[in-house]
Amino acid sequence: MTFPALFEETCVFTVSELNARIRSLLESEFPYVWVCGEVSNFRVPASGHFYFTLKDAGSQLRAVMFRAQQRRLRFEPEAGLQVLCQGRITVYEPRGDYQLIVDVMEPQGLGALQLAFEQLKKRLEAEGLFDPARKKPLPVVPQRIAVVTSPTGAAIRDILKVLQRSPYALIVTLIPVRVQGEGAAEEIARAIQQAGALRDTFRWDVILVGRGGGSLEDLWAFNEEAVARAVADCPIPTISCVGHEIDVTISDMAADLRAPTPTAAAQWIVGRLEGVERDLSSLSERLRSTLERRVQRHREQLHHLAKRLRDPRRRITDRRLYVDDRLERLVLAFSGRLARLRMTHGHLAERLKLHRPSQRIESLRDRVNAVFRSLCVDQGKLLERSRFQLEHRAAQLESLNPLAILGRGYSITHRMPDGKIVRCAREVKEGQRVQVRLWQGALRCVVEACIDSIDEPGQGRTERGEEEENNGEV
Known part of the structure; x- marks a missing residue:
């Protein structure tokens, strides 16, 4: 091919x-x-x-x-x-x-960062991380403050500038971190977690987390999931203050409070203290006015009561006479009551003698003894009668016992192998095996001959029977 x-x-x-x-x-x-x-x-x-x-x-x-x-x-x-x-x-x-x-x-x-922001926001919101119900209450008097931010950034300078102008004694602890660049998010999250772990040591009232303004790329560390979860899980109330007022990050949504800027966060702390001071001043003034009015009212009541008060010695005399009268009436009432109870007691004692339990018990004991003796006599008669009937029935039973008949020399012959009782010589054949039941024991025999008439005793014995009898088989 x-x-x-x-x-x-x-x-x-x-x-x-x-x-x-x-x-x-x-x-x-x-x-x-x-x-x-x-x-x-x-x-x-x-x-x-x-x-x-x-x-x-x-x-x-x-x-x-x-x-x-x-x-x-x-x-x-x-x-x-x-x-x-x-x-x-x-x-x-x-x-x-x-x-x-x-x-x-x-x-x-959308840009990659904006899309990532929207995706993370949607997922964390679905988990309930932004739910207001899970946010921690903010302190009433924030005096110990931890700030998680860059030590060289504008945020820490703005915060310290506001806090230093306030007349209140505040303790500020800076936890330095990087706020942008590779690894910044992990560093911020780790700092927040460490601050939460040292809560009992430093007793911080609030944590400020933030930085100054910048582009979306600059602020991206605060949009990372690790930072959002660290802020949400921190046991200390957190305030997120990232960028400018128009900048919104994931950490802002997860924090317990969002401040538009770091300066606004510091102003919130100072304003909180000023509000507490105003509230204390207002409450102090209200308390002073209330106490003054109450003292004046009690003073007027005391003056009015003093006018109505009589000489206490006269009132004491009246009470003493009243007590003496009541005491005398009480003695008379108790005496009459005691006499009536004494009469009732004597009457009941006489009735009790007539119905002494010992007499009734003795009478019942005699009746029980009489019944017991009668019961013993009847029981003896019943036993004697039952014994006589038992002996009579036993004699009747013995007379009807077929084995007793065997004792007088009779026997019962069974045809082998079906065991049927032989009543007539014609019921067996020559050479057939039979078993003879005696008074004591039994004989196994072989029939030599069938004889209708009764022969002399001993003629019907077979050699097999003699051999078995001699051997003592039963």
């Missing part, structure tokens, strides 16, 4: 060789490309890699973003999100599928 020249010059590839050639061509032709599309079929297996499909109205492309490249992501990819991806086109040779290996992913529309 011959092939055309075209086929003779054509090179034949294996599947693996062809996939390898296609992969080499694609990787050399498209080393890096930007692709925009909608994320679909998004999944994250146990390896932690992102597997998804980029699609538009007319086509779709498989894509994967390995775990190492995910560190630069500020947001969480999800199905339906429009994204812009940079990566390399390659072929997965075992299946012959070509796909995009994504190195960089950015959302389209």
Whole structure:
């Protein structure tokens, strides 16, 4: 069989060789490309890699973003999100599928930071982290203050400037941290956690967490989940004061109080103390006025009562006469009552003598003894009569006992092997085995002959029977 020249010059590839050639061509032709599309079929297996499909109205492309490249992501990819991806086109040779290996992913529309902010806000809000019911009450008199911020930033200077102008004795502790850059969020969260752990040692009343103004990137450390959870879980009431008044961060929502600026946070503390001082002054003035009015009212009541008060000696004399009269009447009442009780007691004693329990007990004892003697006599007669009846019944039973008949020399013959009692010689055959029941024991015999008439005693004995009798078998 011959092939055309075209086929003779054509090179034949294996599947693996062809996939390898296609992969080499694609990787050399498209080393890096930007692709925009909608994320679909998004999944994250146990390896932690992102597997998804980029699609538009007319086509779709498989894509994967390995775990190492995910560190630069500020947001969480999800199905339906429009994204812009940079990566390399390659072929997965075992299946012959070509796909995009994504190195960089950015959302389209909102920026990556803004999208990450909205996603984290939505997730923490769904968990109830921003619920006002879980926020801790703020101190009435904040005197010990911890400030978590940069030691060189404008925030600490603004806070100290306001607090130093106040006339109140305040203790301020600076916990220095970085407020922007790589690792700043972890450092802030760790500082808040340490402050909560040292609560009993330093007895802080409130913690200020914040920094001065800046761009969204500069303030991003306060939008990290670690900082939000540390603020929410801190056992000490927290005030978040980040950026300017228009800047709102995740830590502002998780804190127990949001201050628009660090200066406003310090002014809140001073205003809180001023409010307490005003309240104390107002309460002191109200207390003084109330006490003065009450003293004046009691003074007037005392003056009025003093006019109505009579000579106490006269009242004492009247009470003494009243007591003497009541005492005399009481003695007479007790005497009459005692006499009546004495008469009643004598009457009851006489009646009791007539109904002494000992006499009744003696009478009942005699009756019991008489009944007992009568019962013994009747019981003896009953036993004697029962014994006589028992002996009579036993004699009757003995006379009807079939074994007693055997004792007079009779026997009972059973046909073997069915055990039927033999009443007639015709019921057995010669050579048949029988068993003879005696008064004591039994004999197993073989019939030699069947005789209708009664022979002399001893003639019907068989050799088998004699042998068994001689051997003493029973």
